[in-house]
Amino acid sequence: MATATLNREQVTVTRQEIEEWLYAEAEMLDTWNLNEWLALFDEERGSFYIPATDAPYSDHNTALFLIADDMPKLKSRVAQLLSGVTWAENPQSRTRHMISNVRIKGWEDDMLIVKANFVVYRMRFQNIDPYIGEYTYKLLPRNGSFKIAERRAILDLEALRPHGKVSFIV
Amino acid sequence: MPDFGGNAAGLIIDDRESGIFRVHRSAFIDDDILKLERERIFDKSWLFAGHISEFPKPGDFITRNVGGRPIILVTSDDGEIRALMNTCRHRGNLVCREHKGSNAEVFRCFYHGWIYNTRGELKGIPGEEAYSEAFDRESLGLEPAPKMHNHRGCIFISFDPDMEDFESYMGPDALMVIDNTLNLGDMEFVEGHFKYSMRANWKLLVENSMDGYHAAFTHERFFTHWLPSMGLGGGGGPMTPQPTPPNDGKRRGAQPMGNGHVTTAWPTSDRPISGQASYLEKFAGAELEQFREGLVKKHGDENARMIEGRAGNYLIFPNLLIIDGWCVFRTFYPTSPDYMEISGWAAMPKEDSPGLRKARLDWYLGFQGPGGFATPDDVEGLEGCQMGFATHKEVEWSDISRGMKGNTKGGPTELQMRVFWREWEARLTTGQHAEYTGD
Numbered sequence: 049m050a051t052a053t054l055n056r057e058q059v060t061v062t063r064q065e066i067e068e069w070l071y072a073e074a075e076m077l078d079t080w081n082l083n084e085w086l087a088l089f090d091e092e093r094g095s096f097y098i099p100a101t102d103a104p105y106s107d108h109n110t111a112l113f114l115i116a117d118d119m120p121k122l123k124s125r126v127a128q129l130l131s132g133v134t135w136a137e138n139p140q141s142r143t144r145h146m147i148s149n150v151r152i153k154g155w156e157d158d159m160l161i162v163k164a165n166f167v168v169y170r171m172r173f174q175n176i177d178p179y180i181g182e183y184t185y186k187l188l189p190r191n192g193s194f195k196i197a198e199r200r201a202i203l204d205l206e207a208l209r210p211h212g213k214v215s216f217i218v
Numbered sequence: 219m220p221d222f223g224g225n226a227a228g229l230i231i232d233d234r235e236s237g238i239f240r241v242h243r244s245a246f247i248d249d250d251i252l253k254l255e256r257e258r259i260f261d262k263s264w265l266f267a268g269h270i271s272e273f274p275k276p277g278d279f280i281t282r283n284v285g286g287r288p289i290i291l292v293t294s295d296d297g298e299i300r301a302l303m304n305t306c307r308h309r310g311n312l313v314c315r316e317h318k319g320s321n322a323e324v325f326r327c328f329y330h331g332w333i334y335n336t337r338g339e340l341k342g343i344p345g346e347e348a349y350s351e352a353f354d355r356e357s358l359g360l361e362p363a364p365k366m367h368n369h370r371g372c373i374f375i376s377f378d379p380d381m382e383d384f385e386s387y388m389g390p391d392a393l394m395v396i397d398n399t400l401n402l403g404d405m406e407f408v409e410g411h412f413k414y415s416m417r418a419n420w421k422l423l424v425e426n427s428m429d430g431y432h433a434a435f436t437h438e439r440f441f442t443h444w445l446p447s448m449g450l451g452g453g454g455g456p457m458t459p460q461p462t463p464p465n466d467g468k469r470r471g472a473q474p475m476g477n478g479h480v481t482t483a484w485p486t487s488d489r490p491i492s493g494q495a496s497y498l499e500k501f502a503g504a505e506l507e508q509f510r511e512g513l514v515k516k517h518g519d520e521n522a523r524m525i526e527g528r529a530g531n532y533l534i535f536p537n538l539l540i541i542d543g544w545c546v547f548r549t550f551y552p553t554s555p556d557y558m559e560i561s562g563w564a565a566m567p568k569e570d571s572p573g574l575r576k577a578r579l580d581w582y583l584g585f586q587g588p589g590g591f592a593t594p595d596d597v598e599g600l601e602g603c604q605m606g607f608a609t610h611k612e613v614e615w616s617d618i619s620r621g622m623k624g625n626t627k628g629g630p631t632e633l634q635m636r637v638f639w640r641e642w643e644a645r646l647t648t649g650q651h652a653e654y655t656g657d
Contacts, residue, residue: 098589099410100409100410100411100412101413102317102318102410102411102413103409103410103411106409106410108579109572109575109576109579110408110409110572110575110576110579111408111409111410111579112408112409112410112411112412112563112564112579112582112583112587113410113579113583113589114412114587114588114589115583115589116579116580116583120447120448121447121580123447124443124444124447124448124591125591127443127447128439128443128444128591131439131442131443133438133439133442133443134439134594134595135436135595135598135599136594136595136597136598137594173601173605175417206413207413207414207415207559208412208413208414208415208588209413209414209415209559210415210417210557211414211415211588212414212415212416212417212588212594212597212601213414213588213589213593213594213597213598214588214589214594215588215589215594215595215597215598
């Protein structure tokens, strides 16, 4: 079993714990339980990024991203998605987050680095559009679970064609 | 239903006297119309291809589709910018299959190993002795785009060898407005290119990119949620009546610029009141002041205000939209009547300090792009229009009459869309520019 140990705080994390946490997160997203999902983020450091498809490893301070949310923007995004006036998601898309190849990569300061592959299907107006890529999470162990310091979804798609938009949470 | 038989005549009702303007919905769904648009518009216009900052040094290149053709844009070893057709003269394979690269010395077709230098000259043919004396290697370089023009770093190409000069195609008004955009600084395309699409006709995005009327409704969340979450805006949105501008003879508001080019707002030296300016003032105030000082030093106070005030959203006919308040360059091309491929970039001044650049990017994402807080709702809306057009036999016409006969009551005009459609109709029916595109 893959584990990672943060010696300083003697935290041991197993892949199974991470997978269960990721599956719970995916369920929140697919059931549009977005306020619960928002609470997974660290109040100060929480952030969510999707780089442009042609610059997957760029820096949001200097490059154009599809999504580069700090906490005020992410809170606004969730409020908008639940407001009824985000027409791109009203009616809400059906989505299904499929997560695999979960890897614990070790610690970066106080953050556990986790990578996982994803395929997220979006069903809308008879179209099925798959969003394919890799997540990188920077997780802070808190009270036997985790808070998200950073959630980054790097798309393998060469273009959002024919997807057109990233209006839900990938 | 009138049977237009792929003929554009009669697809527009333009009654300036009564103040009625309608577009027949077959214009959005008909394969024959798209075929005509390709022949008479896209193949006979100056099309935006890219920006020099994307391939600044000798050996730098990008590849992309322009007007339906695969094109290489390259700075050659002699320092010249070239637009080359990306197809091997031998049997057709793409000679360059990367989206972007640096330090290229040659383009080598992997199919049979033919080698071209970065000027497009054919320099190597494996087993060249197999060809007869009539075979002329010199004439088999990569074919350049028939016309290319570099306007201050913006690269335009045309597939019509007899295309009129870029300056004459643009005309003085459109040149003035694009130069106002480019005067913001030493402009560059920021890393990160939005490549997306819509399941909708391309002309819907022309209309939408210049549509002031939809903003308060389609983008309600921007005004009621995003701006307040950033501590900005009263939530009034663009339907809030603007103070009557002073009667000083200056051009303001939506303006036809000739040849189908049109802006929603002619730039003026009125104090910048754009959302962009407010956002930057709030989040990078000191750095913006410093930037403004540089702008004033270079252009003088009045011109600096005009540059920073921007020009609203404007169309360089047929498919370049510059959304000045957000630094957006957007172009798109139809692959079928109900589907288009879209490219979006951010054009920003190299003079930006890191904090100002970050603020510009944040402002951009506050509205623009397929993951932004507004663009996805446009995608949704236009795809909905396209679905609605399946009723075109029963519901034949769309209405674009707002603000005709000089009516300024009741909010934004649709003049800018009529300008586009008038040029569109003239091109498809006569092959010439419209004589007059205004109301």
